[in-house]
Amino acid sequence: MLQSKRQGLIMRVFCLSLSWALVFSPIVSYAYAPFTRPNVVATSTRTGESVDLSQFLDGSASTADHGNNDCTMLILGTYAADFNAIEYAQRLRYYLPQLEEEGVKKIGLVLNCETAAAEKLVELVDLDTSSSSSVEVMVDPQGEAGKAFGVGKGWQPDNEDMSPFLKLFGMLWGLGAWATLPAVIGGYIGNPFVPQPWIEDALAVGQKKNRWPDNALELDQDTGNIKVNKFSELPYVGSWKRRPLELATLRLQNMLDISIKNWSDLSPTEEALKSGVLTQLGGCVIVDSTGSVVYEWKDPGICAVANFEDILKKLKAQSQ
Numbered sequence: 001m002l003q004s005k006r007q008g009l010i011m012r013v014f015c016l017s018l019s020w021a022l023v024f025s026p027i028v029s030y031a032y033a034p035f036t037r038p039n040v041v042a043t044s045t046r047t048g049e050s051v052d053l054s055q056f057l058d059g060s061a062s063t064a065d066h067g068n069n070d071c072t073m074l075i076l077g078t079y080a081a082d083f084n085a086i087e088y089a090q091r092l093r094y095y096l097p098q099l100e101e102e103g104v105k106k107i108g109l110v111l112n113c114e115t116a117a118a119e120k121l122v123e124l125v126d127l128d129t130s131s132s133s134s135v136e137v138m139v140d141p142q143g144e145a146g147k148a149f150g151v152g153k154g155w156q157p158d159n160e161d162m163s164p165f166l167k168l169f170g171m172l173w174g175l176g177a178w179a180t181l182p183a184v185i186g187g188y189i190g191n192p193f194v195p196q197p198w199i200e201d202a203l204a205v206g207q208k209k210n211r212w213p214d215n216a217l218e219l220d221q222d223t224g225n226i227k228v229n230k231f232s233e234l235p236y237v238g239s240w241k242r243r244p245l246e247l248a249t250l251r252l253q254n255m256l257d258i259s260i261k262n263w264s265d266l267s268p269t270e271e272a273l274k275s276g277v278l279t280q281l282g283g284c285v286i287v288d289s290t291g292s293v294v295y296e297w298k299d300p301g302i303c304a305v306a307n308f309e310d311i312l313k314k315l316k317a318q319s320q
Contacts, residue, residue: 040148042110042138045118046131051138053145056108057287069319070105071294075284075306076146077110079277080117081259081266083251083303086125088282090205090250092135093127094198095308100134102315104286107135112143112277113268120265124258126205141268142275146282151298152177154279164278171279171302179301187247187303194309195241200229203250211257216249251303286311294318 041050057072075092077085092109099107109129111118118139122129129137140146147153155167155176171177200217204226207214218228231243259266268277283298284306295314297306 035145035148040145042108042140042145043115045115045137045139046129048115051108051136053108053110056106057285058291069289070103071286071288071315071318072106072108073099073104073284073286074108075110076149076151076282078112078143078146078280078282079266079268079272080111080113080121081263081268083254083259084282084299084305085111085121086254086258087303087305088284089121089125089127090202090254091198091305091308093125093205094201095312096128096133096135098312099308099315102312103319104315105134108138109135110138110140110145112140112146112272112280113266114141115139117266120262121258124209124262125202141272141277143272143277143280146280149283149285149298151283152281152300153276154281157276157279164273164276167279174301176279177281177301177304179299179304181301183301183303184248184251187251188245190237190240190244190246191242192237192240196247196309198308199242199247199250200226203246203253206250206253206257209257211253213249213252216246286315288318 035054038054040053042053043049044051053074057074075088077088079085089109092107096107111121113121118137122137127135129135153176155170156162157167157176159167167176171180174181203216204219204224207217207219208224216230217226218230219225220227229243229246231246231249232238234243234245237244272278281299281301282305284296285293286295288294295306295311299305
C-alpha cells in the first residue's frame with residue numbers, strides 16, 4: 001500500500017513538471033537566421049586568429065573539405081564558469097563520436113571568456129580540442145557573437161544601475177529566463193521516458209578528478225570504466241531512463257568543483273560583466289552543406305541547453 005502511494009506521488013510530481021514545460025514551450029523561438037548582422041567574429045584558442053563565424057558556417061567550405069552531406073555545428077556558449085557553458089562542453093564530449101557519425105564534421109564552441117578560461121574549462125571536462133579534433137574552441141569575451149545570434153540576454157539587460165549578480169539571482173527564479181525552474185526541478189525528479197546518457201559520462205569524469213559528490217558511481221580501479229551507477233539501485237525509479245537526483249548530483253559537482261572552485265580562472269572580467277555576459281544565455285545551430293539550417297536552439301533559461309538526443313534525431317532524419 002505504501003509502495004503504491006510513493007509511486008503515485010512520484011508520477012504526479014513528474015507529470016506536473018512535464019505539464020509546466022509543455023505549457024510554456026511555445027514561447028521558445030525555432031526560426032531565425034544564424035546571425036542578424038555580418039562580420040561576427042571570435043578568436044580561435046587553437047591558432048589565436050580571428051574566425052568569421054558566418055564563413056565558419058559556410059556549407060561550401062565544409063563540402064570542399066569533407067562531403068556533400070556533411071554538416072557544421074556552432075555552439076554559442078556562455079561564460080566559462082556558467083552552468084550552461086559547462087553542460088554544453090560535457091554534452092559535446094559525450095556526443096562527439098555520434099555527431100561525427102551523423103555527418104557533423106566541423107564543430108565550433110564559442111565561449112564568452114578569455115582564452116585561458118576556455119582552455120581551463122575544456123581541461124576540466126576532458127573535452128578533446130587538439131588539432132586532430134573536429135571541435136574548435138573560440139572565445140568572444142564580450143558575447144557579441146551570441147547577441148548577433150539572438151540569444152536571450154536575461155533579466156533587466158538594459159538596466160546599468162542594477163548589479164549583474166542581482167540580475168543573475170533573479171534569473172535563478174525564472175525572471176528573464178522562464179525555463180530555469182523547470183530545468184532545475186527536472187534534474188531532481190528525473191524522467192522515465194527520455195534518456196540522457198551524457199550525465200553518467202560527466203559524473204565519471206568528475207569522480208576521476210575527485211569531485212564531490214564522489215559516490216554516485218562505482219568505477220573500475222584499473223580501467224576507470226563504470227561498473228555500477230548507484231542511481232540505478234534506487235527503489236521504484238532505478239529503471240527510469242534518467243533517474244531522480246542524477247542530473248542534480250552532476251550539477252552539484254559542476255557548481256562546487258568546477259564553477260566555484262575555479263572561479264578565479266573561469267569568471268568574466270570586469271569589462272565582460274559590464275557587457276552583460278553574466279546573464280547572457282546561449283544557443284546552437286547546425287547547417288548542412290547547402291547552408292540550410294538543420295537544427296537551431298536558443299537557451300530559454302539557466303540549465304536549459306540544447307538536448308543532444310533531439311539533435312541526433314534531426315540529423316538522422318536529415319540523412320534519410
